[in-house]
Amino acid sequence: MTDTTPEIRKGLAGVVVDTTAISKVNPATNSLLYRGYPVQELAEHCSVEEVALLLWTGELPTPDELAAFEAEERAGRALAPQVRDAITRAPLTAHPMDVVRTAISVHGEIDPDTADASPEADLRKAKRLFAAVPAMVALDQRRRHGLDEIAPREDLDYSANLLWMTFGTELTEAEIDVFRVSMVLYAEHSFNASTFTARVVTSTMSDLHSAVVAAVGALKGPLHGGANEAVMHMFDEIGDASAAVAWLDEALASKRKIMGFGHRVYKNGDSRVPTMKAALDRLIAERGRDDLLALYDTLGDAMAERKGILPNLDYPSGPAYHLLGFDTPTFTPLFVASRVMGWTAHIMEQAAANALIRPLSAYDGPEQRHVPQAVSV
């Protein structure tokens, strides 16, 4: 690097832009810690509500703190009429990510703390958003089938209630648990593209809901959260295991990105995949869907053999959400429901020690030149 030729790190690859105390992604040890706790242990022992408090406050809650938050969360689940209208009036041609993005924006407009940017108000906003997003996602899936909204149930925890509001039937404990695991695993992942987006917006001293809306937009893309939906479309396109290898060879020959594989940080496998794959395996066994397992394994093995590239969390999550009964375009909104925890934790962390995020660029356009005299105004 010379004074006149700055080093360009396309995509900020490998660039450390700030510190965070929220999570530690360590590709060398293939580990992920939320506030110091291994995500596998949290997925085994904790409810989504406990993980939310952990991410926001830095500590797992005491039983009293948890009970108080659970009561608050249960009381905040029902949609405000303005948010319900925004969802039901959205054209059915709109992608569910567009609908949840708009619904969050409307939810922000009417948040009682909308004019208050204090840390206490931001935590209240984060809690209200966390409580409300499941009903947004559930209603949007239901209306696409011509079904009515289902009211939240205060006797159910976060995970069971989200499933109840979507399907209106009680799923088995095992099914609810698979869903809980996915929500815990998706909750937080350091400076990924959507979280960084939220931090950029926050760095201008904008508000929490604007940052989350921007983050939803970043998550939608198939190189990020949109990959869980794309995995299922890919499985539909392939059909069954017997076609997987030929499909992959053709896709790689035509330089297609294989959805659900690869990662910017993990190059030897995603720390969350074994936990989510085990959850998917339980669901597959319960449903007797060995055909899906065969397709999953055949494609994964062939990708490892051909390219040495391993699955990321979206690879097992997509088929798990499919087996639970979610429509494929609802998968990424489910990621939103979970990642709201991480985004809002990062928004609060950024605001507490803010510096405007504004990198430099190296200009490579035309040299300075003059407008020709003949050009008229």
Ligand SMILES: CC(=O)SCCNC(=O)CCNC(=O)[C@H](O)C(C)(C)COP(=O)(O)OP(=O)(O)OC[C@H]1O[C@@H](n2cnc3c(N)ncnc32)[C@H](O)[C@@H]1OP(=O)(O)O
């Ligand atoms: C929850 C999440 O957001 S996890 C990510 C979800 N996204 C996906 O699953 C989409 C598919 N994956 C990808 O597109 C990429 O792996 C990304 C975007 C996730 C990471 O990309 P990067 O860190 O920029 O990896 P990079 O592009 O440098 O990949 C290195 C090489 O592997 C190839 N590669 C990486 N992932 C894939 C893939 N999924 N399919 C085919 N080839 C791939 C690249 O084409 C590149 O090859 P080249 O050196 O011949 O050009």
Ligand SMILES: O=C([O-])CC(=O)C(=O)O
């Ligand atoms: O960290 C990333 O780049 C993407 C990812 O896995 C996530 O956001 O969960």
